[in-house]
Amino acid sequence: MISITNLSYYLGDRALYENASLHIKPKDKIGLIGLNGTGKSTLLHLIVGNYQPDAGNISKAGGCTIGFLNQDLLSYQSDEPILTVALQAFERQLVLQRQIDEVLHQMETNYEDKLVDRLARLQEEFEALDGYTIQSKAEEILEGLGFSTSDLQKPLRQFSGGWRMRVMLAKLLLQKPSLLMLDEPTNHLDLPSIQWVEKYVQSYENAVIVVSHDREFLDNVCDTMVEVSNQKLNYYGGNYSFYLEEKALRNEIQKGAYENQQAKIRQTERFIERFKAKATKAKQAQSRAKMLDRMDRVEAVVDENAKVHFRFQFTTQPGRHVLQLEDVSKAYGEKEILKHTNITMERGDKIALIGANGKGKSTLLRVIAGTEPVEGERRLGHNVLFTFYAQHQLESLNIEHTILEELKYANPTKTETECRTILGCFLFTGDDVFKKIKVLSGGEKSRVALAKVLVSQANFLLLDEPTNHLDMQSVNILIQALRQYEGSFVVVSHDRFFVEAIAEKIWYIEEKEVKEYPGTYQEYEWWQEERQEEAVAAPVEMVAAPTRSAPAPAKNTSSGSSHQQKTLQKKITQLEQEIDELEKRKKEAEAQLADTAIYSDATKLAEANKKYTEVQQKIAATTDAWENAMMEMEELG
Structure with a gap:
């Protein structure tokens, strides 16, 4: 569908791409990954034609259409309702609708045959293009992305940048282009919306390229990973978890x-x-x-997994209770956010606050910080020293300071060596530390602000969306830092991998009360699924007639069950033999890849990699089939 051949692209004298190649097929679900600055977004701009390559070729099949969601769309403004903006995706249908309306208006005074014929033709084409369903489709997608029914008639201009981005995403999804390109789509979505987009993209009938730092999203959506590294596009035939294993190998x-x-x-x-x-x-x-x-030189392996080599410490130990909210209520006019809520936080608690946008998560953080007036009582515990990280606080960085000066200002007791070590963990090395804050990108400013938070003497951290604008390497650094942090924290985040890695308790806001789940995010998800299943099943049980229930099927008594067991046992044995054979083929493929001579022949190397990838995928599929068969056997008793 799209073929990228020997692509080269330069920024000044620095090569972003050099002789890079990639073939995008219909229905591919590609995750485009790599460190910040390697050129992921640039590649999307090259594909769509916004930039021109310095060498090589990008060719597209005839009729190939491209939809591109990028951060530039945040600046788009309109006084039209968001439903009207989303409906702009149906350009031909809207033209037909206007023409049909014009003909109907003419027919009020003129009922000529030629008008009747024209109306019939227009309505036939309109119906063929599903014109009568476009509004319901637009409403469904907008509401799936978190808008309420009452929002749909509000002007786009009234919404913040993140919500405007959702409208543009809805418009792209309605267009159904041959290739859908999404640049950081989860940055402006809450958790329910992320999960909705995941399901939509999974079932999307055309090709998709996603640039994202959300590992869970990449795992659930993509069947192929393409890594931008060393000016090349490196192909991996699996999701992000597969990529990590294959990359290590x-x-x-x-x-x-x-x-x-x-x-x-x-x-x-x-x-x-x-x-x-x-x-x-x-x-x-x-x-x-x-x-x-x-000689074709083999590149040295660069370790991209930065490690935190210091411990974050504070000198003042807090009392047992870090925070107590008693009978707290908060409202903005008639809109109630919290109502008579009570919560207690103890020393050492590591808490993630999750849920949909608009439920009051950021408001709750401000209530805890004491910057939001409330009814009820907010009490910080003995010796509690807190610091608050939020996106708007990037503006509080002193733009005339260097990065090093800003960190020393946050904690004057730190030596320059200690500060440079800390900044190195946040990917500021060498002379980078002397850059002025005013020349940094949004992601770099986020890293500086996070470093300031973590070197402060605070024993209680409040972090609002700390992973926004961070690449995977920086998120990994933050995870390590928070895992070894000995104080308490509350984190608001929609990054499920991050939340699972750092939180030991989950807070969520339900019926205007803060509630606590005493476990990890994954355990919380399982519990929520059980609750939903019980809620669905309960009404069915209530209306069921009190008649005799059907007898449960007896286990291991019928000849049918015995036959099933024999068939399953035969299948299990066969699958075990297949797995043994595949493992032998895998060792052969590994031996072939370990032969250094193969690296001098690009064709042989590609074939060897392909063979290895295929056998890995077959082992995974066969093992899944074996596990399913074993579970069936256990159920038969």
Whole structure:
């Protein structure tokens, strides 16, 4: 559908891409990943035609349409209702609707045959294009993205940037382009909306490319990962979890190949140095020097998993109770956010506050911080020192400070060496620390603000969407920092991987009260699913007639059950044999990839990688089938 061949693109004298290639097929669900600054968003702009490549070619199949959701759309403004803006996706249907209305208006005074014929043709085309359902489709998608029915007639201009982005996403989804390109789509979505978009994209009938730092979203949506690294587009045939495993394996193989090649290079250089001046060996020395010049060098493996090498400490220990809210209520005019809510937080609690936008999560953080007046009582515990991180606080950074000065200002007791070590963990190395705050990107400012929060002497942290604008490497650093932090914190986040990694309790707002689930996010999700299933089942049980229930099927008594067990046992044995055979093929593929000679032939290397990927996928599928068969056998008793 779209073929990228030998693409090269430069920013000044820096190559973002050099001889990079990728083929996008219909129905592909691609996750585009890589460190910040490697050119992921640039590639999307190149595909859509906003930028032109310096070399190579991007070719598209005839009739291929592209929809591109990017951060530039945040600035789009309109006085039209959001439903009307979303309906702009149906350009032809809207033209037909206007023409039908014009003909009907003319027919009020003129009932000529030619008008009747024209009306029939217009209505036939309008119906063929599902024109009568476009409004219901637009309403369904907008409400799926979190808008209420009453919101649909409000002007787009009244909504914040994040909500405007949702309208533009709805418009793109309604257009159903051949290739849907989404640049950080989850940045402006709450958890229910993220889950809705996941399901929509999973069932989307055309190709999708997603740039995202949300691991859970990539795992659930994508069947292919493309990593931007070393100016190339590296293909992985699986979701993000598969990519992590495959990347580790490739790195191990590449590391071995690199070390072997370096040993060979050192040996050859010693030979050249020793014999280049000897007449009898000079020719051989020259030959080997030419061989070194022609050699395709194996790249060294770069460790992209930064580690936190220091501990965040505070000197003042708080009392047992960090926070208490008693009979707290909060309203904005007639809109009630909290009503007679009570909550207690104890020392060492690590809490994630989750839920849909508009439920009051950020308001609750401000209530805890004491910046929001409330009815009821808010009490901080003995010796509690808190600090509050929120997106708007990026504006409080002193833009004339360097990064290093800003961190030292946050904690004057830290030495320059300590501050540089901390900034290194947040990916500011070398002379980066002397950059002025005013020249930093939004993501870089977020990292500075987070570093300030974590080096403060606070023993209680309030963090509102700390992972927004952070890449996966930075999120990993924040996870490590919060895991080793010995104080207490409340975090608002829609990043499920992040929440699962750092939270030991879950807070959620239900019926205007703050409620607590005493477990991890994954356990909370299971519990919520059970609640929903019980809520659905309860009305059915209530209306069921009190008649005799059907007898439960007896286990292991019928000949049918016995036959089923034999069939299943045969299937299990066969699958076990297949897994053994596939494991042998996997070892053969690994041995082939471990042979350094293969790295000199790009075609053979690609074939070997493909063979290895295919056998990995077959092992996974066969193992799943074996597990399902074993579960069926257990159920039969």
